[in-house]
Amino acid sequence: MGKTGVFYGPAKGSVAKVAIVIAQQLGEDSTDLTAIKDCDASSLNGYEKLIFGISTLGRSNWDSEHEDDDWDVFFTHLNQVNWKNKRVAIYGLGDQINYPGHFVDAIGWLYQRLKALNVDVYGAVPDEGYQYTDSEAIVDGKFMGLPLDEDNEPEKTHPRIKNWLNDLKQEGF
Template sequence: MEKIGIFYGTTSGKTEAIADEIDFNLRKHDHEVFNVADGIDEIENFKNLILITPTYGVGELQKDWEDHSSQLKNMDFSGKKVALVGLGNQFTFGESFVEGMRKLYDIVIENHGEVIGFTSNEGYKYQESEAVIGNKFVGLALDETNQDNETPERVSVWIKEILKEFY
């Protein structure tokens, strides 16, 4: 399997903690972790990617991702497999739960990448989300405010699934 690039944007530190959890679960696999605040140039060097973003406002990308969105929109994702992780609060922002993840999904698909790692929307109590296609989230949805006790198991199960799909 080729090396995995993990890219995350964080404001409050919760997303960085998720990147650490993913890092821990991938400890036996070749991977590298990048904070998007330091740039996204390295994305082009990986065929296997995990992109992690919290959702802010009403379905918006986190600021560091937003700062690099024009560069991201110009990247060619051909031949890349991309797994997405979105953080959000399903109760306070139930009308736009983890929609930042959908923004990344749209960019990857529009630029010819393959998104893997869809997860069931069962077990969540949100109103609606553009990050759901056919009763599945376009990646791993996490709510660190209301369901943080479920995060370790969700991450562990999801990592095992996406590893089967990476090259």
């Protein structure tokens, strides 16, 4: 089967670090890494399996004066992708201690946009083991992607990724 495309943004920091870990665990020869700022809708069409990495950046996301980030720009291209036969999974970075009321909200934002396009999204994660008060990523008691907190729980990142990738395989991803 073809390669898995891992598309992530922002291009630096924890989201990029996690993209590299995912590629290593999947096998670097079967994974392509691309910063979302470096692609357009046609970049996604060559993959049947896509993993999107996104972060919830704190106050700037709830401030009406924040500048668009790479994902804000890419969101406008989602309806131009041929989603037929694609399997999509999402991971997201957040801070459950400083922003417990908005933990990994960006997973939810991306998930809602994809569902509106009838995209099959895989890899929901139960919310046990996380400390938060609210999240737009929760649907029926599960995060609609893998939540990670590199600020407060970096030691849990690798095992969570490993378990999530195993779960994705069980789902036929």
